[in-house]
Amino acid sequence: MVFKDRVALVTGGSRGIGKSIAQQLVQGGAQVFIFARDLAKAQETASQLGNVTPMQADVADFDQVEAQIKQIIAQTGKLDYLINNAGITRDNLLMRMDKADWDAVINTNLGGAFNCTKAVTRQMSKQRFGRIVNITSIIGAMGNAGQANYSAAKAGLMGLTKSAARELASRNITVNAVAPGFIETDMTAVLPENIKSAMLQQIPLGRFGQPEDVAQLTCFLLSDTAGYITGQVFHVNGGLLM
Numbered sequence: 001m002v003f004k005d006r007v008a009l010v011t012g013g014s015r016g017i018g019k020s021i022a023q024q025l026v027q028g029g030a031q032v033f034i035f036a037r038d039l040a041k042a043q044e045t046a047s048q049l050g051n052v053t054p055m056q057a058d059v060a061d062f063d064q065v066e067a068q069i070k071q072i073i074a075q076t077g078k079l080d081y082l083i084n085n086a087g088i089t090r091d092n093l094l095m096r097m098d099k100a101d102w103d104a105v106i107n108t109n110l111g112g113a114f115n116c117t118k119a120v121t122r123q124m125s126k127q128r129f130g131r132i133v134n135i136t137s138i139i140g141a142m143g144n145a146g147q148a149n150y151s152a153a154k155a156g157l158m159g160l161t162k163s164a165a166r167e168l169a170s171r172n173i174t175v176n177a178v179a180p181g182f183i184e185t186d187m188t189a190v191l192p193e194n195i196k197s198a199m200l201q202q203i204p205l206g207r208f209g210q211p212e213d214v215a216q217l218t219c220f221l222l223s224d225t226a227g228y229i230t231g232q233v234f235h236v237n238g239g240l241l242m
């Protein structure tokens, strides 16, 4: 039980990568809270996983995030792990990208991580322990046509990771990022087959990743074993980017 007595918050934990992280944390003995915009979906996930408390929270909403994180701390007296996983795509070529699509992706994927990180730092500093893992993307490192908003947000998240790691290290809080490549989830299921097969041909390991591939590394970074690792970006992409 590596995560016994630990309290964790996973944003966007109802499905995909976030759900897999929540599941592994529960298996390790942690008490897990998940943030979701759709409470019913989060309740369904919580009933499948066990020791998970679903909470309605849009990570892009600063006040709502702050209130819900206060609620977790009031209930448990601590908060050890934050996994900033919630993310969306609104793909389009720059020339056709609406301002609303730019704003939605930046406000969720980058602004959401800021809102949650800001809301946990006081408590983590007080307890002189914390682990924050930001789920960024290979696209933040290499760019992608049609994803200017997404790649800007994910690259920004890498910068946020490094600055937060420097600011919080003296309080024994580590901050790292995990950058998945192509992982089979609802987010990628909507991509056209021709794009998927073109992508597959470029992956040296010859297969797409699974949510568990990302969750395993994330959970290692949360564990006590990883206490000397901070400010790093780890790629999980089957060799797609080296």
Ligand code: NAI
Residues within 6 Å of the ligand: 011, 012, 013, 014, 015, 016, 017, 018, 035, 036, 037, 057, 058, 059, 060, 085, 086, 087, 088, 108, 112, 135, 136, 137, 138, 179, 180, 181, 182, 183, 184, 185, 186, 187, 188
């Ligand atoms: P997904 O779409 O299956 O899950 C994302 C979850 O985040 C959903 O439950 C969604 O409702 C939630 N969410 C979205 N906006 C939210 C908000 N404002 N507030 C609260 N929750 C919100 O996607 P997946 O694939 O599991 O992605 C998880 C993370 O991994 C995302 O940040 C994504 O950008 C990142 N990622 C995924 C890759 C992939 O190939 N699937 C590759 C690289 C990064």
